[in-house]
Amino acid sequence: MKRDLLIKTACACALCISLGGCWAAVAGAGVGAEAGYVASQEDRTAGETLTDQRITAAVKTKLLADPTVGGLAINVDTFKSHVTLKGMVNSAKEADRAVELAQTVSGVNGVRSKLVVDRES
DSSP states (O other): OHHHHHHHHHHHHHHHHHTTTOOOEEEOTTTSSSSOEEEOGGGSOHHHHHHHHHHHHHHHHHHHHOTTSOGGGEEEEEETTEEEEEEEESOHHHHHHHHHHHHTSTTOOEEEEEEEEOTTO
16 A cells, blocks of 8 residues: 555656646636636746645645545646646545645645536446
């Protein structure tokens, strides 16, 4: 069990590190992809970008580590310390748990759920 957690954590960290050079992020409405424009390096400071990357990695790690949440099916976007969760979940309870986990991460100023409950599960 601990080995699985370690592997999931390593994968999440590797993904975040590999995306670290990408300055473009979808953002809008102050929280995420609402307005659909592309945020550039000018929309946030280097410090804000690093903080957002740290928050994204920490949230994703918590989602992957929790056995009640399908962390691989949930996309985590962070913009100026506001987290947006997107993806399909099996139940409203799973969606609520994902939001709860994201809110526990240090530095998170808000969490917006765009999670959709899969009616066929």
